[in-house]
Amino acid sequence: MAISFENAFGIHPEALLIRDKRSQVLAENIANADTPGYKAKDMDFQTALAGAQSRQSGSLGRTDPKHFEISTARHAEAQYRIPNQPDTGDGNTVDIHEERNAFTRNSMEYQTTLNFLNSRISSLKKAITGATH
Template identity: 60%
Template sequence: MAISFEKAFGIHPQTLRVRAQNAEVIASNIANADTPGYKAKGLDFQAAMSKAASRQTSAMSRTHEKHFDVKSQANSGTEYRVPNQPDTGDGNTVDVQMERNLYLENSMHYQASLQFMNGKIKSLKKAIGGGQG
């Protein structure tokens, strides 16, 4: 009987990709905290996960290496955030404390998915090795 990694891991590989993308958006906000006119961006996690899940079931595939990878070209779901602090005069909408908290929260969710996948890998290795792994 073949082992289906998609069934074993579920949505967690897609979750890791979206969490990594979210970390990049948040890090970009923090890096631009002192850039005049910079508008803080955010990732709609639910929308990004819906897109990831629909792409997983999509029948589209690349048939030639020079073709565009349509799956990776889709809109990322990144949008501008509504500022929660008054304008400081330079047009920048980044709240560094909020961004740091969001980064920490995102990191904890990322680690949780990694731990889940590590547990699944250990159980699969155990099943393959007949209880020796």
């Protein structure tokens, strides 16, 4: 009997990829906090995850179970963020405090998703090997 990783892990692998991409976008914002004219970007995780769920539920269904899945995380797009502070004169819209908070929160959520996946893998491993500890 084959193990269906899609059934075992659900949307969590895609969530991990989306969080990884968001962390890259936030890191770029932090790195460019002093770059004149740089516009802060972000990703709407909920929208990206909803898109991943709709694609996973069949709108981009595979024609054969042996075909590879299309990674939905590639479809998650970063968009320019509406600034919360007035322009300081150099055209940069990065609020370093907001970026650090968003990056920290995203990192914690990434770790939570990773812990969940590790737990599922551990459970599957126990089911396959019959280990009781």
